[in-house]
Amino acid sequence: MALRRAAQRIRCNVRRSDLVLLLDTSCAIVLPATPLIGAQAVAKRIYTLLADIEYELQILSGSAAWTLLQHWQTEQALIVVNKAVEVEAVSTLQSMAQLSQDLDTLPYLAFLANYPSHRLLNLFPYDLALRYRCVPVGADRGVLTLATCQRLNQEVVLHFQEVTQRDIFQVRCEAGIIEDVLCYWQNATVL
Numbered sequence: 001m002a003l004r005r006a007a008q009r010i011r012c013n014v015r016r017s018d019l020v021l022l023l024d025t026s027c028a029i030v031l032p033a034t035p036l037i038g039a040q041a042v043a044k045r046i047y048t049l050l051a052d053i054e055y056e057l058q059i060l061s062g063s064a065a066w067t068l069l070q071h072w073q074t075e076q077a078l079i080v081v082n083k084a085v086e087v088e089a090v091s092t093l094q095s096m097a098q099l100s101q102d103l104d105t106l107p108y109l110a111f112l113a114n115y116p117s118h119r120l121l122n123l124f125p126y127d128l129a130l131r132y133r134c135v136p137v138g139a140d141r142g143v144l145t146l147a148t149c150q151r152l153n154q155e156v157v158l159h160f161q162e163v164t165q166r167d168i169f170q171v172r173c174e175a176g177i178i179e180d181v182l183c184y185w186q187n188a189t190v191l
Contacts, residue, residue, distance in 0.1 A: 106172035
């Protein structure tokens with residue numbers, strides 16, 4: 001009962017396009033098209049709403065989140081907290097399925113052996129990397145390889161091509177890699 005009340009409070013504190021789902025003793029907040037940093041901000045905001053419950057918080061993204069939602073969909077007891085958005089919930093889950101498939105089509109960069117060279121970093125503007133959470137990890141024959149957590153939309157890629165005068169090739173990686181490279185990049189420009 002306390003979890004259901006907390007879920008109602010959470011529902012009032014997230015966007016209409018977000019979903020709050022309940023299954024037995026678990027609650028999931030689905031934040032479609034939200035970068036990891038946005039999900040972390042939501043987690044901080046709802047922290048106070050969970051004061052009366054013992055809980056464990058996990059932030060999942062990409063295929064891990066999709067796998068969890070698929071598992072929950074097979075359970076009969078899945079409840080959409082706000083019935084008014086139940087139709088939107090199905091649409092959102094389908095959109096997440098497409099996003100998951102899109103992410104799976106990007107080549108996966110498991111790790112970087114070394115930080116990108118200063119020459120490579122100079123091929124791409126730092127402010128764009130920071131804004132779009134992507135970093136250059138390679139360049140070859142007029143193609144710049146960018147690591148990202150989320151597939152960049154076509155308009156953004158075209159803008160990057162215009163700015164860099166290179167074709168853009170995207171690879172998928174964990175957010176931690178991008179954060180590490182951005183931190184390294186910022187420190188390298190200060191020196």
